Amino acid sequence: MTSSLSLNATDTHVLDVDPLIDDPRTRIVVCCGSGGVGKTTTAAALGLRAAERGRKVVVLTIDPARRLAQSMGIDSLDNTPRRVKGIDDTAGGELHAMMLDMKRTFDEIVEAHADGQRAEAILGNPFYQSLSAGFAGTQEYMAMEKLGQLRAQDEWDLIVVDTPPSRSALDFLDAPKRLGSFLDGKLIRVLMAPAKVGGRAGMKFLNVGMSMMTGALGKLLGGQLLRDVQTFVAAMDTMFGGFRTRADATYKLLQAPGTAFLVVAAPERDALREAAYFVERLAAEDMPLAGLVLNRVHGSGAAQLSAERALAAAENLDERGIVDQGGGNVELRTSPEAGSPAPARDTPDEHAQTPDKTPHNAPATTPDSQATGTPAGATTDDAPADHATTDRATTDRTATDRTATDQLTAGLLRLHAERMQLLAREQRTRDRFAALHPEVAVTEVGALPGDVHDLAGLRSIGDRLAAGTDPAGAA
Secondary structure: OOOOOOOOOOOOOEOOHHHHHHOOOOOEEEEEOOOOOOHHHHHHHHHHHHHHOOOEEEEEEOOOOOHHHHHOOOOOOOOOOEEOOOOOOOOOOEEEEEEOOHHHHHHHHHHHHOOHHHHHHHHOOHHHHHHHHHOOOHHHHHHHHHHHHHHHHOOOOEEEEEOOOOOOOOHHHHHHHHHHHHHHOHHHHHHHHHHHHOHHHHHHHHHHHOHHHHHHHHHHHOHHHHHHHHHHHHHHHHHHHHHHHHHHHHHHHHHOOOEEEEEEEOOOHHHHHHHHHHHHHHHHOOOOEEEEEEEEEOOOOOOOOOHHHHHHHHHHHHHHHHHOOOHHHHHHHHOHHHOOOOOOOOOOOOOOOOHHHOHHHOOOOOHHHHHOOOOOOOOOOHHHHHHHHHHHHHHHHHHHHHHHHHHHHHHHHHHHHHHHHHHHHHHHHHHHHHHHOOOOOEEEEEOOOOOOOOHHHHHHHHHHHHHOOOHHHOO
16 A cells, blocks of 8 residues: 655645745744754745845854855854845845854843943853853753844844754743743742842851751852852842843744744654644744644655565566576586587577588588688588687676666665655654644655755755645655
8 A cells, every 4th residue: 555745735734935934024933843853954945035035034043063154155153143145136135144152142141231340240250151151941042032132123024043953842932931930949049148138147147047958059069169159140130030021022022923933843753743742832822833844755756666566576586586597507508518509599509510501511621611721621610619609608798787687676676665665654654743733734845865055955945845745856
């Protein structure tokens, strides 16, 4: 039994990308999904397509592999949007790109919301330096901070966000709440107590009221680190409310009508399970879902040949090779020791050994034989033997060539069978997702034979995104 290669448009909605990116009311497109499913490439391709259709676009990526910069012909990306050259701007569009610098974004927040002396104290604090460089959830939170900054500038009419390569796609949505919980947590209140009470009195309060906790923290963190944390918290005290306020504002921005979420996934069980979780979460949070981008969908130009038929044909070729060994049998049939003449199909000149019936075995006294210098009374038996040897060699080569061709054909048939089995697995996985979420519009992007490394490759991905659900030309 075979299955169709793509989702049937009657069974699920087809995501039409062009009206989405052409609509001036669409101001933010967020590409989200689990790691390794092609979010960065999808975001860059969407940004390029929107720019070449007349939008002024900035693509914000959080991809440390820097593939976006390479594909856009930029030496490197940083925390400042850089214009991409070489795009078709006849429609009046522009494309800018940037890569989130998590620590620099955190520094900018401190510099913008603290006076000079306090900002200097915070930026030089060892605990802050560790926090800004790699605290759990900081990257996701800073991505949302940068998104808020870009939207507030109102310089671009479309922002395309490539979410961080997190373990879970939900990390992007959870980060602001996690940071808020951290800032409101008991640990922070304990560490802020000395600063709020002040001086020795504060330390006395801390020692009396929280001695067990600070003793444990001192053993866990070390005395110096604990003091660094307390100093950091004291300096950041007035900024904590700002973090929460901006996080809430960005969260509301993500819920606004001008925002569209695109869940990116591969046609694999784990990736689509993660996509299903994200779809359900977006619905629960009242965030606008535009649809699902199903990346790296495989196709075949010979779908009419099923895996079963391909394997059967390969086995038939293998069995024929075992029964008819070509050159090996020819040697047995034509060797002098065999004591019998070779069959007609193996030795075309079957009369070579019957002198009385062929011109080649005429008496040596003929003029022809004298002309060639054949001694009187000699025969030309050597010539037929040479013909037989040549015929055997030709037959051997033909059999060898046929065997090699059969082996190559059988190998190709097995590869095709593997491809058809892969297509069937992908289809079953997509069918399960469609059964769970029939309301989600889907566009499929066929797998490419290689990586995307330039604007032409991104443009090709954009064309496939807009094509809908036809992976037949996929690799």
